[in-house]
Amino acid sequence: MSGHDFHPLVKQLLDGDITLADLPAELRAEGENALRLLAAVDRTDVSVPAVTWRVMAALERRRRRVLPWLLAPALAVAAALILWILPAKPATPAALVTVRFVLVAPEAREVSLAGTFNQWDAHATPLVRTGPTGVWTATLTLPAGQHQYAFVVDGVRWVPDPGAPAVDDGFGRRNSVLTL
Amino acid sequence: MIIALVTLPLSLLGMQQQGGAGIAARLAGRVSPEVAALVVELGTAASARGLPVDPLIQKAIEGGAKGVPSERVATAVRLVVLELDTAAAALRQGGVVSDTLLIAAGEFAITAGLRGNDITALARTGASAAALTVGLRVAGTLSAMGVPPAETIGLISIKLRSGEPAGDLLLVPAQVQTEVAHGVTPAQAAAGLERAAAAQARRGPPPGRGTPPPHPPAPPHP
Numbered sequence: 001m002s003g004h005d006f007h008p009l010v011k012q013l014l015d016g017d018i019t020l021a022d023l024p025a026e027l028r029a030e031g032e033n034a035l036r037l038l039a040a041v042d043r044t045d046v047s048v049p050a051v052t053w054r055v056m057a058a059l060e061r062r063r064r065r066v067l068p069w070l071l072a073p074a075l076a077v078a079a080a081l082i083l084w085i086l087p088a089k090p091a092t093p094a095a096l097v098t099v100r101f102v103l104v105a106p107e108a109r110e111v112s113l114a115g116t117f118n119q120w121d122a123h124a125t126p127l128v129r130t131g132p133t134g135v136w137t138a139t140l141t142l143p144a145g146q147h148q149y150a151f152v153v154d155g156v157r158w159v160p161d162p163g164a165p166a167v168d169d170g171f172g173r174r175n176s177v178l179t180l
Numbered sequence: 181m182i183i184a185l186v187t188l189p190l191s192l193l194g195m196q197q198q199g200g201a202g203i204a205a206r207l208a209g210r211v212s213p214e215v216a217a218l219v220v221e222l223g224t225a226a227s228a229r230g231l232p233v234d235p236l237i238q239k240a241i242e243g244g245a246k247g248v249p250s251e252r253v254a255t256a257v258r259l260v261v262l263e264l265d266t267a268a269a270a271l272r273q274g275g276v277v278s279d280t281l282l283i284a285a286g287e288f289a290i291t292a293g294l295r296g297n298d299i300t301a302l303a304r305t306g307a308s309a310a311a312l313t314v315g316l317r318v319a320g321t322l323s324a325m326g327v328p329p330a331e332t333i334g335l336i337s338i339k340l341r342s343g344e345p346a347g348d349l350l351l352v353p354a355q356v357q358t359e360v361a362h363g364v365t366p367a368q369a370a371a372g373l374e375r376a377a378a379a380q381a382r383r384g385p386p387p388g389r390g391t392p393p394p395h396p397p398a399p400p401h402p
Binding site: 009114116119120121122146158165166167168169170171173175177179 | 210238239241242243244245246248252253255256288291292293318320324325350353361
């Protein structure tokens with residue numbers, strides 16, 4: 001996945017909407033590569049010590065969508081994946097939704113997540129690099145509702161998630177929107 | 181989850197009305213004194229008009245975190261106030277007695293590209309305040325995904341009028357995304373979903389959902 005975005009049907013494969021067998025023959029190699037990347041991410045334990053308010057209730061893991069995307073030429077390759085893991089039984093009356101944010105940014109030295117859920121603190125929620133492929137991940141448990149966020153690359157670059165809808169932030173940039 | 185979507189802002193987003201001291205405390209150390217003073221002033225006035233204050237605070241904090249110059253943060257905060265006023269007026273025009281949650285949802289929809297008359301159209305569906313709040317946020321999300329306003333309002337209106345559960349409304353962006361992945365435009369995807377929703381409405385509600393309450397017909401989308 002260097003230098004180009006995944007085909008829309010491969011994104012559907014990663015979302016779990018179709019299987020590898022549903023892909024046209026010419027896309028199967030790309031699909032297999034994408035699944036290997038996803039498997040590597042899923043095998044990696046992710047800890048987010050900065051998120052002390054994280055609530056880990058008994059979870060029924062459910063993959064909702066996985067979206068790898070081209071991010072920006074300056075990063076060579078970047079992609080974002082989000083896995084939504086919905087709690088089978090909410091631990092509190094206010095439903096919590098566990099979300100995994102994944103960014104493929106091979107050239108990045110550090111990546112963090114800032115948004116309405118952490119007062120836009122660029123240091124509060126670091127992503128963890130998982131292996132040599134440049135995949136950065138963070139798993140958060142967020143209250144159901146609507147959140148705006150962006151990735152912060154190397155502490156200076158505010159980058160919207162290309163896999164999510166985005167709105168004008170009023171400062172000449174874009175904020176990604178996550179509705180849970 | 182739906183309850184949380186509606187009630188979340190009370191705690192997480194802080195839609196409760198706040199005094200100037202509360203606003204200043206939230207901004208302390210995060211923005212310049214000039215911006216803090218402006219947000220206190222604008223927030224106090226907005227609160228007196230029944231508008232939510234938290235969107236102003238959040239925008240100021242966001243600007244501070246992003247290192248945006250104070251003048252530009254001030255401009256962005258003023259724009260948020262303008263959008264809140266627009267949303268509140270649009271809801272009133274739609275016959276809805278709006279609360280801060282609804283107004284904040286309307287402000288998001290405007291930020292995402294919808295206009296006051298779009299919000300009025302959704303308000304006139306006769307949906308409950310809770311459903312309308314979700315509908316406005318989903319409409320804003322669709323707009324952010326590139327669905328034109330006409331198709332966005334058409335789709336969300338028919339779903340609100342048919343009494344679609346809020347949980348199903350939340351799935352609409354993913355449904356549009358799925359269709360787009362198959363090669364159609366966002367507008368075509370939304371139009372197709374609207375036709376399907378209309379057909380479903382003609383057949384009646386699915387088993388177990390009951391009959392939705394009657395609603396006045398929605399005005400044509402401008």
